[in-house]
Amino acid sequence: MNRLLVHEGPTLRAAPFEELGNKVAMRLLTPRQRHELESLATRITYKPGAAVYREHSQSTAIFICEDGALKAFRDLPSGKRRVMSFLFAGDLFGLSEHGRYLNTVQALTKSVCFCIPREQLVAVLRRDSELEFHFLCKVIHELRALQLRSIIMGHRSASGRVAMFLTMLEKHLPDDSPRHVLPLPMSRADIAGYLGLSPEAVSRAAKELVAAGVIAFSGGKEVRILDRKRVERLAADV
Amino acid sequence: MNRLLVHEGPTLRAAPFEELGNKVAMRLLTPRQRHELESLATRITYKPGAAVYREHSQSTAIFICEDGALKAFRDLPSGKRRVMSFLFAGDLFGLSEHGRYLNTVQALTKSVCFCIPREQLVAVLRRDSELEFHFLCKVIHELRALQLRSIIMGHRSASGRVAMFLTMLEKHLPDDSPRHVLPLPMSRADIAGYLGLSPEAVSRAAKELVAAGVIAFSGGKEVRILDRKRVERLAADV
DNA sequence: CGTAGTATTGAAACGGATCAATATCTGTGG
DNA sequence: CCACAGATATTGATCCGTTTCAATACTACG
Numbered sequence: 001m002n003r004l005l006v007h008e009g010p011t012l013r014a015a016p017f018e019e020l021g022n023k024v025a026m027r028l029l030t031p032r033q034r035h036e037l038e039s040l041a042t043r044i045t046y047k048p049g050a051a052v053y054r055e056h057s058q059s060t061a062i063f064i065c066e067d068g069a070l071k072a073f074r075d076l077p078s079g080k081r082r083v084m085s086f087l088f089a090g091d092l093f094g095l096s097e098h099g100r101y102l103n104t105v106q107a108l109t110k111s112v113c114f115c116i117p118r119e120q121l122v123a124v125l126r127r128d129s130e131l132e133f134h135f136l137c138k139v140i141h142e143l144r145a146l147q148l149r150s151i152i153m154g155h156r157s158a159s160g161r162v163a164m165f166l167t168m169l170e171k172h173l174p175d176d177s178p179r180h181v182l183p184l185p186m187s188r189a190d191i192a193g194y195l196g197l198s199p200e201a202v203s204r205a206a207k208e209l210v211a212a213g214v215i216a217f218s219g220g221k222e223v224r225i226l227d228r229k230r231v232e233r234l235a236a237d238v
Numbered sequence: 239m240n241r242l243l244v245h246e247g248p249t250l251r252a253a254p255f256e257e258l259g260n261k262v263a264m265r266l267l268t269p270r271q272r273h274e275l276e277s278l279a280t281r282i283t284y285k286p287g288a289a290v291y292r293e294h295s296q297s298t299a300i301f302i303c304e305d306g307a308l309k310a311f312r313d314l315p316s317g318k319r320r321v322m323s324f325l326f327a328g329d330l331f332g333l334s335e336h337g338r339y340l341n342t343v344q345a346l347t348k349s350v351c352f353c354i355p356r357e358q359l360v361a362v363l364r365r366d367s368e369l370e371f372h373f374l375c376k377v378i379h380e381l382r383a384l385q386l387r388s389i390i391m392g393h394r395s396a397s398g399r400v401a402m403f404l405t406m407l408e409k410h411l412p413d414d415s416p417r418h419v420l421p422l423p424m425s426r427a428d429i430a431g432y433l434g435l436s437p438e439a440v441s442r443a444a445k446e447l448v449a450a451g452v453i454a455f456s457g458g459k460e461v462r463i464l465d466r467k468r469v470e471r472l473a474a475d476v
Numbered sequence: 477c478g479t480a481g482t483a484t485t486g487a488a489a490c491g492g493a494t495c496a497a498t499a500t501c502t503g504t505g506g
Numbered sequence: 507c508c509a510c511a512g513a514t515a516t517t518g519a520t521c522c523g524t525t526t527c528a529a530t531a532c533t534a535c536g
Contacts, residue, residue: 074389076476082392084385097382125374129367132374136363139377144335146384147322151312153391154320154434156525158492188515196392198493203516220501220515238314394493396524426483436525441484458483458533 041114046107062094068111069185072103083193108185158205163234279352284345300332306349310341321431346423396443401472
């Protein structure tokens with residue numbers, strides 16, 4: 001993903017910051033800004049299962065996913081694990097509070113991330129209002145994504161949630177890959193944790209969708225969308 | 239709420255932007271920045287039930303709540319109404335996509351808001367990196383609040399969700415008001431829509447909490463916290 | 477004081493969680 | 507390349523809590 005940009009420094013993927021300017025097209029950083037960020041950033045490669053950082057640990061940096069897929073999750077007092085988000089190329093992560101990370105972030109596939117020390121980033125943002133604006137856009141984008149998620153969780157039926165999850169994944173596909181085959185780098189338990197369901201419920205919902213001829217599996221870790229219209233209808237029917 | 243600042247222009251309430259700078263204390267705008275915003279802003283008073291803007295309508299401005307309480311909601315295809323957030327003094331709202339608002343915002347109590355034209359705000363932010371940083375902080379704060387909400391919605395039990403809702407409301411109390419009496423400006427249906435429950439379930443959960451001696455009602459629209467410890471324990475037990 | 481909207485209560489049914497068992501996949505070493 | 511072991515995924519049966527529908531109580535406001 002974003003292969004063309006791999007050697008040009010960090011990129012930020014974000015929808016237009018429409019609260020503040022609706023004429024702004026899909027925002028990618030300018031070469032100068034990428035260079036600016038790159039000079040601060042360390043490029044790190046993570047093996048599947050490797051942790052980028054852990055919940056409650058001291059937070060000193062923020063990250064940008066360059067390639068691969070990761071998950072951000074929280075372990076709740078009850079022992080349950082809630083998956084807060086899945087991270088793909090262009091995603092920004094490293095949210096903290098009181099100087100500590102709020103989630104644990106772990107690589108699902110081999111992933112490459114830029115690690116940017118917080119203090120230094122602040123300094124650059126203060127100087128470069130344009131770049132800061134990019135970050136603002138990006139965060140707003142995250143905000144919308146989270147709103148969408150809370151709508152997902154409001155879904156009464158498990159199959160509706162799964163359908164919504166699939167349409168969501170589709171949006172994260174790199175532009176050059178076929179739109180109807182979705183790789184599922186995460187486990188069923190991860191999906192369940194993300195959707196607020198039990199793994200069993202996810203299994204059954206997926207089975208339902210297969211039975212209805214809406215999707216098909218090519219071996220557990222890959223879904224083919226057979227009837228996009230119906231997936232979208234299921235997803236929208238909240 | 240925020241009565242002291244009413245005549246000094248808009249204020250923004252936001253937690254520290256810890257991703258980027260952990261030494262930053264509770265951020266209120268400087269007088270200069272308030273003035274800067276005020277020169278762009280229109281101060282509007284809304285009666286209870288009045289709409290600030292409607293879902294899908296053309297978005298040209300963003301808003302800051304100055305006083306009062308409002309709700310932001312979306313009507314879903316199914317006819318259900320999902321309440322996305324409740325807005326209090328210091329809250330920023332007006333999220334849009336493709337030039338249209340995503341939610342409808344409606345006043346619950348008599349409310350005062352600052353209306354700031356988007357284009358002009360963009361221009362000011364580009365010039366004033368400091369102010370832009372405030373907005374970034376604020377949006378990050380919203381992001382955290384939304385994460386919290388999605389945890390709430392993961393709550394299995396209705397009483398747990400209600401407990402979490404109460405602890406959430408408590409955080410929005412003005413500093414000078416007693417901590418253990420919470421006004422509930424919103425209807426049960428609004429609460430239900432926010433928590434992803436039916437109004438009946440909210441009623442029953444509230445009844446449970448009353449029976450357990452954890453809270454008490456002073457006539458429908460006001461709750462007294464009798465045992466904060468237990469409320470918090472219920473809320474945390476996800 | 478009456479009416480309309482809101483809130484509560486009650487009874488029934490649905491859907492997901494849970495527990496338990498089986499099947500499938502993945503990676504390892506023979 | 508195959509066999510094996512551990513983890514992951516699916517399937518089945520039961521239980522519990524929330525939804526739903528219906529009826530009653532409450533509250534605010536004219």
